[in-house]
Amino acid sequence: MWLSVDPRSPKPVYQQVVEGVKEAVARGLVACGDRLPPVRELATTMTLNHNTVARAYQELERERVIEVVRGRGTFIAASGPRPDREDRVRALTAGMREMLVEAHHLQMSDDDLLALFRATVDAWRRERGLVGS
Amino acid sequence: MWLSVDPRSPKPVYQQVVEGVKEAVARGLVACGDRLPPVRELATTMTLNHNTVARAYQELERERVIEVVRGRGTFIAASGPRPDREDRVRALTAGMREMLVEAHHLQMSDDDLLALFRATVDAWRRERGLVGS
Amino acid sequence: MWLSVDPRSPKPVYQQVVEGVKEAVARGLVACGDRLPPVRELATTMTLNHNTVARAYQELERERVIEVVRGRGTFIAASGPRPDREDRVRALTAGMREMLVEAHHLQMSDDDLLALFRATVDAWRRERGLVGS
Amino acid sequence: MWLSVDPRSPKPVYQQVVEGVKEAVARGLVACGDRLPPVRELATTMTLNHNTVARAYQELERERVIEVVRGRGTFIAASGPRPDREDRVRALTAGMREMLVEAHHLQMSDDDLLALFRATVDAWRRERGLVGS
DNA sequence: GTGGTCTAGACCACC
DNA sequence: GTGGTCTAGACCACC
Structure with missing residues (x-):
């Protein structure tokens, strides 16, 4: 898995997940259209609470790094211009x-x-x- | 004054003070041996809690940016090698x-x-x- | 086809279908008496789950936008006064x-x-x- | 209080809080600089969980409707241009x-x-x- | 006192 | 199965 989290870091865990995914994208480890693990599965894998992962995914969606397709899963988005x-x-x-x-x-x-x-x-x-x- | 703080910033206020002093040093606005205002005076000037300023000074001392001389005041330290x-x-x-x-x-x-x-x-x-x- | 759906939209897919049909009516693209495609056919055409389309048709029938005639098919209804x-x-x-x-x-x-x-x-x-x- | 929430509404509670605050601003019931109740106080008043209120406040801060001043409270922000x-x-x-x-x-x-x-x-x-x- | 984060566990809408 | 929301309760950094 291309994602890891340090619970002792001062950086919030959900933010470490956000940055981990963004780094994986920047490194080319994942590409547009790739599917991310379901919230609860990733939570189990990383021994995090599903709420923590959900929050990370929501932040990533807000930043347009990923796209959530209702009931089907979460995918890496195409890169595009950001309003901010x-x-x-x-x-x-x-x-x-x-x-x-x-x-x-x-x-x-x-x-x-x-x-x-x-x-x-x-x-x-x-x-x-x-x-x- | 070469120091200012934005209470609305997400960055902790004490850390803004730390970075403000370090930036003044890096810019050459203050130099080795210069005296810093006493904790309470700086707190009053900047409308901060004195605990906040005290914490900033402690951090600056730990980083050896300043030196506290008991009963004399606080001064910019000579730059030297850091253990960390x-x-x-x-x-x-x-x-x-x-x-x-x-x-x-x-x-x-x-x-x-x-x-x-x-x-x-x-x-x-x-x-x-x-x-x- | 005068109907399209964006699976990435935050709006539920079934609701997009409902609104799509209602918009087509409002635009005059379809008129009273026109036949809608059968649920399964529309589902195949738009690569949707047939349950999703069925739910949309049910909602449209409830709103009296369409009429389901058993064994004959589904048709755009005449516009009339709504109880709600x-x-x-x-x-x-x-x-x-x-x-x-x-x-x-x-x-x-x-x-x-x-x-x-x-x-x-x-x-x-x-x-x-x-x-x- | 100029804020109320309907737990039966399909709209998420935290979002109702967000919209309630934004409406109060638009109505002139609260103005730039006014203090909002602390997260836990508002939660108690409205019989909501503090997490729900905190989420609403975070969303409002992200939209630059309010400003959080660390350890002091939450205030209505000055209106300004939005990047989006x-x-x-x-x-x-x-x-x-x-x-x-x-x-x-x-x-x-x-x-x-x-x-x-x-x-x-x-x-x-x-x-x-x-x-x- | 102030907001922020996290786990645990329940419930829900949508597909 | 998929993500989203909410309560409950604990812990933390900062002022």
């Missing part, structure tokens, strides 16, 4: 600024951070590449 | 991976994200430059 | 009030909403007009 | 088209419906007017 795209790009930039602050306190220069970012992107690409091959 | 540096760099990398996932769902390519990162670094440098001049 | 007319007009008014609330939150004035309503009626009339010509 | 405005206006238009279909089956002409709409807007305005006087 600008807000989210702004949040991305804000996150980058926080990283610059953090880097300073770790005595990394801006260029060190940029290098780390490039390295992380490369590692990400290599991992994705493994999927396709 | 590796953990924090790992956290930074994890954050970058989250950004890659988010970018995918905003239909930005890895290169788009890298470009945004470079642009953000440049903007940050320009702002810092203004301080020094 | 008052309830349904009340429901219509309630829906309009909900629209007024929604409009407020979209920063549309009552007059904006009225204008939108008028435009929608005009568009509807134009579409109907195309049918008659 | 277009989608919602489209939904409004779709609702109007459904009303046109329904009107046909109630043997109301388009003009009858328009008149009903105008009357409903007028009634709404009169009710709002009472608040200010």
Whole structure:
């Protein structure tokens, strides 16, 4: 299974599920049209309550990552434009600024951070590449 | 004042204070040896509960960003190596991976994200430059 | 075919069928006496469960939009007065009030909403007009 | 209290709470900055579970109708632009088209419906007017 | 005190 | 079988 959750993390469990699914999509582990496990089945598999999984699925549907087909199941949606795209790009930039602050306190220069970012992107690409091959 | 807090933000107030101080340091607005306002004074100025400010100062001390000198006050610490540096760099990398996932769902390519990162670094440098001049 | 259904819609499928038939009547695409396809045939055509179609037909019969003649088939009914007319007009008014609330939150004035309503009626009339010509 | 819920309604309870608050805002019964009752207090008052009220508040926050101030309470937000405005206006238009279909089956002409709409807007305005006087 | 999260278990509509 | 809703009751972070 391409999904795991750490109950000790400060991050809410339902949100870890949300991010796990989004990461699987971004990695190409699941693709448009693929079926997700039923709420209660995933709950059992991951020893979570079905409400927790249901909440994650609802959030994913709201973000248009998945589509719920009544009585039949839940599927990965086609990717499309988001109405709140600008807000989210702004949040991305804000996150980058926080990283610059953090880097300073770790005595990394801006260029060190940029290098780390490039390295992380490369590692990400290599991992994705493994999927396709 | 180089510090501000948004009570409506989902980010805990004490953490906003922590990050605000760390950002001021990174920007060069305050430097090693500068004195911070006493807990109660800062609390009054920013209309916060003094417990909130105290908690922020404790966290900043734990991170060795500030030093509390009993009976004298609180001061910006000299920057030095951190014992938990590796953990924090790992956290930074994890954050970058989250950004890659988010970018995918905003239909930005890895290169788009890298470009945004470079642009953000440049903007940050320009702002810092203004301080020094 | 003048009927289509979106399985991903939050609206129940059987209700989409009900509304689809009622819309076709309102548009003049089908008229009193026209025959509807048998339940199983419509189910096959639209790749729906026959139970779903049957439920829609039952609802349409209850609303006296269609008439089921045993052994002969299903037909569009003559329009006539409804016993529950008052309830349904009340429901219509309630829906309009909900629209007024929604409009407020979209920063549309009552007059904006009225204008939108008028435009929608005009568009509807134009579409109907195309049918008659 | 300007809020009530019908447990027999097919509409989910949490959604009735959401709409109740939005209606109160649209009616001017509550205004920007007003405090809402705490989750558990409202739950007790309305004999609902606190989870149900919490869910309603979360939905209202997501729609930017209210703002949650950590540890202090929940307040009516200033009205501002919504990122999903277009989608919602489209939904409004779709609702109007459904009303046109329904009107046909109630043997109301388009003009009858328009008149009903105008009357409903007028009634709404009169009710709002009472608040200010 | 304030809202947020989670499990447990029941019930429901829809397909 | 499928997801959605609700109550009950516990625990938690934050202010």
